[in-house]
Amino acid sequence: MSISLSRYLKDFGEPKPSAPIIDIDDFAGDAFPETPSEPPVDVEAERRDAYAQGHAAATADLTEKYESEARVLAEIHARELEELKLRYEVEAAAVIASRVRDIAEEVAQLVSAGAAMAIAPVMTEALAAKAAESLAALLRDAILEGxxxxxxxxxxxxxxxxxxAELGEHAAAVRHIEADDIDLAVEIGESVIVTRMSAWAASLKKVLE
Known part of the structure; x- marks a missing residue:
């Protein structure tokens, strides 16, 4: 290898010094103090607490809902009772008014019937006396005329x-024959005059029935 090439390859050929080896145990001292451990979680206690909170919330919601529904039902019931009261008052007033009219009519009829029964004897006696007076006047005229x-x-x-009594001094000219009839029948020769008391009695009886 030439000198110039070896100069360029020198850096790749020589080993680099190795990095210092750090012992992990050296950090076990005061450099990194231990992190305090958290206390263990009581799962059952947490579960019971969550259940109690949920139960209390649900109870409060249900209680509020029940009280609200109870108030609404009470208001509806009160309105229905008031409507029934008004309706029954109106119906009762109508029934009472009707019964008062019926009772008034019944009382009027009873009073009329009672009054008729009370005055019937008096009226009969008065009419009988009047009939006798009229008959006496007729007989007196006939006797006087001969x-x-x-x-x-x-x-x-x-x-x-x-x-x-009505004939007075002329009573001696009259002969009486007792009879069960309520009328007086006067026989003058071939003529007969009869009072109408029986017809009055029949009419009165029909009215009182």
Whole structure:
């Protein structure tokens, strides 16, 4: 090899000095102090704590939801009760008004019937007296005019007594025959005059039924 070539290859031929070897054990001293180790994790405790937190949160959510739903249901129930109350008040008022009208009509009918029954005897007696008075006036005129023959009166004694009282001094010209009929029948010769008390009694009975 020529001198000039060997000069260029000299750097590649000579070995470089090796790097100093560092012993790792030398760093075991104070140069790198030990990092303190973290305490071990209690997995079961963490799990229990997470469960407790989740349970508390879920309980709070469910409680709030239940209370909200309960308030809504209470409001709906209160509205429904108020609507039912108003409806029943209106219906009750209508029923009461209807019953009051019915009761008023029934009372009026009962009062009318009761009044009719109460005054029936009085009216009958008054009409009987009036009939006897009218009959007495007719007989008195007939007797005074001399047109009357034998006069026979048939009927109850109560009516005949009224007739006799009305006839006064002319009562002796009249003969009475007791009868169960409520009318007075007067026979003057071939003529017969009859009061209408039986018709009145029949009409009154029909009204009171």
């Amino acid at each position: 047109l009357a023959g034998p006069i026979v009166v048939r009927g109850p004694t109560s009516l005949f007594d009224i007739l006799k």
